[in-house]
Amino acid sequence: xxxxxxxxxxxxxxxxxxxxxxxxxxxxxxxxxxxxxxxxxxxxxxxxxxxxxxxxxxxxxxxxxxxxxxxxxxxxxxxxxxxxxxxxxxxxxxxxxxxxxxxxxxxxxxxxxxxxxxxxxxxxxxxxxxxxxxxxxxxxxxxxxxxxxxxxxxxxxxxxxxxxxxxxxxxxxxxxxxxxxxxxxxxxxxxxxxxxxxxxxxxxxxxxxxxxxxxxxxxxxxxxxxxxxxxxxxxxxxxxxxxxxxxxxxxxxxxxxxxxxxxxxxxxxxxxxxxxxxxxxxxxxxxxxxxxxxxxxxxxxxxxxxxxxxxxxxxxxxxxxxxxxxxxxxxxxxxxxxxxxxxxxxxxxxxxxxxxxxxxxxxxxxxxxxxxxxxxxxxxxxxxxxxxxxxxxxxxxxxxxxxxxxxxxxxxxxxxxxxxxxxxxxxxxxxxxxxxxxxxxxxxxxxxxxxxxxxxxxxxxxxxxxxxxxxxxxxxxxxxxxxxxxxxxxxxxxxxxxx
Amino acid sequence: xxxxxxxxxxxxxxxxxxxxxxxxxxxxxxxxxxxxxxxxxxxxxxxxxxxxxxxxxxxxxxxxxxxxxxxxxxxxxxxxxxxxxxxxxxxxxxxxxxxxxxxxxxxxxxxxxxxxxxxxxxxxxxxxxxxxxxxxxxxxxxxxxxxxxxxxxxxxxxxxxxxxxxxxxxxxxxxxxxxxxxxxxxxxxxxxxxxxxxxxxxxxxxxxxxxxxxxxxxxxxxxxxxxxxxxxxxxxxxxxxxxxxxxxxxxxxxxxxxxxxxxxxxxxxxxxxxxxxxxxxxxxxxxxxxxxxxxxxxxxxxxxxxxxxxxxxxxxxxxxxxxxxxxxxxxxxxxxxxxxxxxxxxxxxxxxxxxxxxxxxxxxxxxxxxxxxxxxxxxxxxxxxxxxxxxxxxxxxxxxxxxxxxxxxxxxxxxxxxxxxxxxxxxxxxxxxxxxxxxxxxxxxxxxxxxxxxxxxxxxxxxxxxxxxxxxxxxxxxxxxxxxxxxxxxxxxxxxxxx
Numbered sequence: 001x002x003x004x005x006x007x008x009x010x011x012x013x014x015x016x017x018x019x020x021x022x023x024x025x026x027x028x029x030x031x032x033x034x035x036x037x038x039x040x041x042x043x044x045x046x047x048x049x050x051x052x053x054x055x056x057x058x059x060x061x062x063x064x065x066x067x068x069x070x071x072x073x074x075x076x077x078x079x080x081x082x083x084x085x086x087x088x089x090x091x092x093x094x095x096x097x098x099x100x101x102x103x104x105x106x107x108x109x110x111x112x113x114x115x116x117x118x119x120x121x122x123x124x125x126x127x128x129x130x131x132x133x134x135x136x137x138x139x140x141x142x143x144x145x146x147x148x149x150x151x152x153x154x155x156x157x158x159x160x161x162x163x164x165x166x167x168x169x170x171x172x173x174x175x176x177x178x179x180x181x182x183x184x185x186x187x188x189x190x191x192x193x194x195x196x197x198x199x200x201x202x203x204x205x206x207x208x209x210x211x212x213x214x215x216x217x218x219x220x221x222x223x224x225x226x227x228x229x230x231x232x233x234x235x236x237x238x239x240x241x242x243x244x245x246x247x248x249x250x251x252x253x254x255x256x257x258x259x260x261x262x263x264x265x266x267x268x269x270x271x272x273x274x275x276x277x278x279x280x281x282x283x284x285x286x287x288x289x290x291x292x293x294x295x296x297x298x299x300x301x302x303x304x305x306x307x308x309x310x311x312x313x314x315x316x317x318x319x320x321x322x323x324x325x326x327x328x329x330x331x332x333x334x335x336x337x338x339x340x341x342x343x344x345x346x347x348x349x350x351x352x353x354x355x356x357x358x359x360x361x362x363x364x365x366x367x368x369x370x371x372x373x374x375x376x377x378x379x380x381x382x383x384x385x386x387x388x389x390x391x392x393x394x395x396x397x398x399x400x401x402x403x404x405x406x407x408x409x410x411x412x413x414x415x416x417x418x419x420x421x422x423x424x425x426x427x428x429x430x431x432x433x434x435x436x437x438x439x440x441x442x443x444x445x446x447x448x449x450x451x452x453x454x455x456x457x458x459x460x461x462x463x464x465x466x467x468x469x470x471x472x473x474x475x476x477x478x479x480x481x482x483x484x485x486x487x488x489x490x491x492x493x494x495x496x497x498x499x
Numbered sequence: 500x501x502x503x504x505x506x507x508x509x510x511x512x513x514x515x516x517x518x519x520x521x522x523x524x525x526x527x528x529x530x531x532x533x534x535x536x537x538x539x540x541x542x543x544x545x546x547x548x549x550x551x552x553x554x555x556x557x558x559x560x561x562x563x564x565x566x567x568x569x570x571x572x573x574x575x576x577x578x579x580x581x582x583x584x585x586x587x588x589x590x591x592x593x594x595x596x597x598x599x600x601x602x603x604x605x606x607x608x609x610x611x612x613x614x615x616x617x618x619x620x621x622x623x624x625x626x627x628x629x630x631x632x633x634x635x636x637x638x639x640x641x642x643x644x645x646x647x648x649x650x651x652x653x654x655x656x657x658x659x660x661x662x663x664x665x666x667x668x669x670x671x672x673x674x675x676x677x678x679x680x681x682x683x684x685x686x687x688x689x690x691x692x693x694x695x696x697x698x699x700x701x702x703x704x705x706x707x708x709x710x711x712x713x714x715x716x717x718x719x720x721x722x723x724x725x726x727x728x729x730x731x732x733x734x735x736x737x738x739x740x741x742x743x744x745x746x747x748x749x750x751x752x753x754x755x756x757x758x759x760x761x762x763x764x765x766x767x768x769x770x771x772x773x774x775x776x777x778x779x780x781x782x783x784x785x786x787x788x789x790x791x792x793x794x795x796x797x798x799x800x801x802x803x804x805x806x807x808x809x810x811x812x813x814x815x816x817x818x819x820x821x822x823x824x825x826x827x828x829x830x831x832x833x834x835x836x837x838x839x840x841x842x843x844x845x846x847x848x849x850x851x852x853x854x855x856x857x858x859x860x861x862x863x864x865x866x867x868x869x870x871x872x873x874x875x876x877x878x879x880x881x882x883x884x885x886x887x888x889x890x891x892x893x894x895x896x897x898x899x900x901x902x903x904x905x906x907x908x909x910x911x912x913x914x915x916x917x918x919x920x921x922x923x924x925x926x927x928x929x930x931x932x933x934x935x936x937x938x939x940x941x942x943x944x945x946x947x948x949x950x951x952x953x954x955x956x957x958x959x960x961x962x963x964x965x966x967x968x969x970x971x972x973x974x975x976x977x978x979x980x981x982x983x984x985x986x987x988x989x990x991x992x993x994x995x996x997x998x
């Protein structure tokens with residue numbers, strides 16, 4: 001052993017133990033070692049300002065050191081302004097080291113993370129992993145015009161001033177009217193996109209232990225919010241016709257107080273609940289006294305088929321969430337909640353606590369973009385583009401994904417794929433990335449079920465030729481992993497996924 | 500008695516009691532009364548879809564009604580699609596009333612409010628109640644130019660796309676550099692103003708029961724956030740030299756884990772902590788292992804005297820909050836947190852959960868406004884305007900508020916006033932409003948102390964002549980309420996408020 005572990009301890013007036021580990025063989029003199037040790041006690045807060053250090057004679061005796069060594073260490077600290085000697089009274093701590101000290105124990109101080117990593121992103125891949133529009137479709141000229149009109153209006157000054165927690169009044173008025181189903185008993189709150197709408201509703205409706213029923217697979221940003229709040233989550237299975245009614249009934253019987261549904265083009269499955277089932281859902285939820293939150297951010301991106309009535313139109317108690325993120329500009333955080341007045345009153349209070357109000361300039365830009373007719377024109381373009389992309393998905397899937405089960409959505413941005421039996425979408429992802437394609441594995445969207453055989457293909461942000469090429473590559477990866485031979489006819493068998 | 504209260508009850512298969520109150524003298528036929536009653540049971544969820552109604556004969560017998568009356572009521576419900584008859588099996592509930600039904604019990608479903616009303620606003624008053632800049636000082640031309648430059652850049656398309664939770668990268672980089680004190684161990688998160696910065700830190704650091712020390716009087720938006728989280732609040736007294744060190748020590752000894760301070764021009768007191776005290780605060784907090792959050796949103800509005808070092812410059816563990824709301828545009832929600840990496844990592848996760856990210860366009864506008872030199876120019880203008888307004892406060896206060904105690908701030912937007920003994924600022928407010936002046940009473944800013952004798956005058960949003968006239972009126976109201984004679988000399992005695 002080359003170092004002396006001092007076995008004796010010396011105590012300050014506050015009974016703080018002084019027990020340095022000094023290395024006799026070190027090139028660093030002992031007085032400097034002792035000085036550094038005392039400095040660390042001060043830096044860590046083990047020694048507090050006002051604390052008296054042991055007299056040099058006492059500390060030297062206890063540690064088996066020469067008294068001059070201790071005195072030299074004290075002088076060092078005094079020079080650094082950390083202690084101050086007072087004749088006849090001893091030396092007192094009077095400051096903290098100026099240089100950078102050890103950080104606080106942040107891992108203990110911080111609340112636990114509930115976020116889910118999507119794994120590392122890779123450049124140059126055909127990326128099916130983001131449920132968002134292609135920025136190449138953004139109508140930047142029309143948007144610029146809308147901004148110019150707002151910036152040159154006499155409203156600019158007041159838009160830059162503090163606003164109302166509920167949102168920019170003209171936008172609130174416009175959106176209530178545009179929804180086509182707000183009643184006199186309803187009101188509206190403008191939020192920073194739909195994500196904040198759910199966050200505020202969570203704060204308004206969910207206490208620790210509240211039972212919340214979510215579709216499974218589910219958008220993780222939604223799940224994680226409720227997990228963070230300490231809610232008890234109940235996953236409801238999703239079929240090609242949206243939430244499974246038997247699962248819903250089970251959730252309600254289990255005591256679900258809040259039910260969150262995306263009835264049209266659900267993320268991640270693309271599934272839509274038919275009209276008849278919507279009526280049943282409402283009557284079941286109402287009978288159970290459960291609160292229904294209708295996430296309606298995809299319904300305006302309908303590519304085929306008739307639209308089913310929104311849940312909100314079937315029951316005034318439904319809380320409706322909307323956003324421009326999917327049909328216009330996701331980078332501008334603007335969503336809304338339309339709900340009975342008591343709900344809006346509470347979430348508006350919470351909005352004020354959360355961030356006072358949503359950015360006013362953006363609200364005014366989006367309002368101008370909408371009221372000038374540019375939104376409608378752009379939406380038509382987005383629907384046409386979506387149709388074209390969905391067609392590419394359809395053709396390529398029938399040709400290259402014959403081994404998989406999938407249901408083509410009638411709108412939105414996502415397709416759910418079930419791999420052939422025995423394949424795991426998480427394991428397959430590495431191979432897919434190597435081959436040049438990325439997607440999000442089913443596991444990412446689960447609550448209690450593993451969903452390992454499923455995966456999400458988000459097609460809206462890609463060009464049709466990228467979609468075709470990407471699905472072709474994915475098909476090759478799957479067939480290769482599955483060890484099956486290629487089927488030259490590509491017999492299509494789109495069936496219910498996730499039944 | 501004109502109505503028959505039926506004393507017999509009939510039960511469904513599920514033992515749901517059917518006991519209508521029928522009015523024999525009503526103009527509404529009995530079958531319609533019974534039909535409405537059954538409809539309400541379905542609407543309320545007392546009868547569930549799938550439930551079987553009692554056979555007509557049985558219900559008629561129990562209620563003492565003619566069987567045709569019951570049959571007619573059932574037919575009514577069947578016509579409305581609420582029940583469905585099945586030969587040999589009976590009638591089953593199959594739907595819910597289409598028309599608007601009673602709302603859910605929202606007051607029970609919603610979490611309790613913690614917000615504080617500032618009371619009704621009145622128009623036409625000289626309003627000292629808002630801590631915000633005057634919109635007449637907004638440099639709208641320079642701002643428009645900045646916006647134009649961004650809107651016409653090739654970055655527009657990507658600004659409208661989904662961004663990063665941490666914020667717009669060039670803005671993050673700029674703000675870290677501008678702060679002048681971020682270290683390699685630090686990182687930054689862009690938030691929707693300082694309010695959201697505190698909200699996210701609360702979610703990262705505060706569990707139910709965590710002890711949080713706040714200055715008292717305190718900005719209510721800060722207090723309410725921690726109350727909502729179930730934190731245990733400890734109020735620290737504020738003197739003319741900022742937080743009282745003895746109060747801080749008591750808070751730390753009581754176990755405060757998080758200490759939130761506004762060292763410069765605190766809201767609502769305007770008080771600033773001197774440099775020497777800042778060093779002591781840091782060593783005390785560090786010794787106690789407490790986390791210090793430094794709310795630095797006012798320090799750039801310094802009108803007089805030298806600047807004290809920011810707490811963050813004294814200890815790398817300090818969490819620093821900044822914002823452009825006070826020196827530029829409050830309606831654009833843009834603030835930031837500079838803190839050690841583990842903290843930023845956690846709050847960035849929470850930011851993503853809360854609203855994905857802050858509006859990107861606004862971040863780019865503010866960045867352009869700052870990097871083009873326009874912010875610096877505007878800030879100089881704001882400081883000049885603030886000086887002028889503070890001078891008006893000073894002159895008028897010395898002349899008209901001689902009965903009160905106050906300390907003139909060296910910057911910021913607020914002055915705290917202590918009324919003569921025995922006067923209550925809440926009670927006085929009504930008189931002040933009648934006389935044409937408004938302010939926020941001390942009670943609004945309290946945690947545990949009543950603060951009834953204090954009030955906040957926010958002067959930054961008013962013109963100098965409004966300030967002079969407003970303080971003159973307030974002085975008259977106070978003297979009148981105090982029953983004291985006017986002091987023609989207006990002997991000034993600015994002393995420490997809230998000692």
